Amino acid sequence: MTHNTPLSPRPLHHLAHGGRRLLTTAQLRAHGVSATETEEQCRPGGPWQQLLPGVVLLHPGPPTSEERLHGVLLYAARERAAGVPVQPGGDGQPPGPGGTEAVITGLAALTLHGFSAAPPLPSLEAIDVLVPRLRRLRSTGCARIVRTLALPTPVQVTGVPVAPVARALADAVAALTDAGAVRRLLTEAVRGGHCEPAAVVRELTRARLLSRPHVVDAVDSLLAEGRAMTEERLYRMVREHGLPDPVWNVDLRLPGGPHLGGVDAYWPEQAVALELDTRAHRQEDDALWSEYARKREHLERLGITVVHLTPRKLRDSAEQQAAVVRTALMAAGDREPAAYVVVLPR
Structure with missing residues (x-):
């Protein structure tokens, strides 16, 4: 028996039961499914489909929002999913806080945080995911890679590691050119009590976004909003x-x-x-x-x-x-x- 021999050649339909509707190719191999069998199941019209490189959806219909989120995280952390730990000297970066190697950010994160000004998850063409800067990954399909020197400590929202609001805002604003959308997101962050204006400005400064006129205008409104709310709390x-x-x-x-x-x-x-x-x-x-x-x-x-x-x-x-x-x-x-x-x- 070689290392390439499937561990347990069982019927494939059992994999889609028990809530396991999304697996990496490494996890499939651990279930005894060879690469050839996986490719056969993912053929056009087949019962499975490849959601992202190395990530397989175990049903033929469109993925749910939850499946897209978890698929993006599996893709972004695929070294760990394959059983290969990410260590200094490999990709050059250690895992993030608590062993997290990928964190949802941007508009998807704001939606998960409950922002009404952020679009619903099904309408997002791509989901932003933070990974350590030296990870060898590229954006593809519904996964948009955002690199960072240090992963923030994530907030768990419905079991998904999500960037804190201020960081998610900065990553969302970096990709937005609509001044109205930027203003609405920043205003909701303060009015909704998600974070203080100073935390938002710190992240925008760190991301070098305050050179953009529409961002500066939105920040001025944000600070005025924050000041008024703070005065009301004082009264x-x-x-x-x-x-x-x-x-x-x-x-x-x-x-x-x-x-x-x-x-x-x-x-x-x-x-x-x-x-x-x-x-x-x-x-x-x-x-x-x-x-x-x-x-x-x-x-x-x-x-x-x-x-x-x-x-x-x-x-x-x-x-x-x-x-x-x-x-x-x-x-x-x-x-x-x-x-x-x-x-x-x-």
Whole structure:
């Protein structure tokens, strides 16, 4: 007996039962089906069909969306399916997080994440799949290969490894030229609570997409949307957790002196200021951060306590952030009186 001898020459119809409607040629060989038999079953009009190179659909009709997704993943991870581990020195790249070697991304991933602005899976001609950069694979059929230096840690959606929303957005936007479609996807990411604007901008920056005018316009709208939502969360936090009402969105100045800067909320009696950090991580961030740090240091030298909140903190732990603000307000009586400042509406 040689290594090429089928392991168990059983009738082929048993393979299509029990939910096994999609197998790689390596898995078929393990079931005792030779390459010749597989080719015969996949002939025109036959009971099987080749969905992708090395991936066989065990029925003659069109594949379901689930079969296309799993077929693309089997194709993209076919070295592992064939029993050949992907190791450094082979393809030069280790497996991804948790041993994952392929992750669905782009529009298909957004659809799986529940985006209404993403097209339904059956309407997608190709499904984007992330693989390590040095994998020897090409796009073919319904599989579109997207290479990356490092696979993101996937999210499991209905048993499918899917790229996180921000990464999937960047991969989808890279292939879109329709400004309206880009804007709708980015807006839904924020309105739907899928991710924060800063995470999206980080991925778009990493993918070098912010040189495209229609992407920049969509990002500007995204940041405005994110800012409005964060402010609403701040108003709700103050209201629902019984904090005293501040004055909102004001500029602070020394009497007859320089402008100290704007803050999102200010409690004059306690000299406590609150600022929301809704900066996006773009090229001008260093200058913005330096200006923010100078303003904070100046205010604190004047005896004004500055509380710094991020959109994520407000979204995920509003009660804890309310406690931080309450502590700062209560501690005002133990501090030296702050310098008198003029409060002006912004």
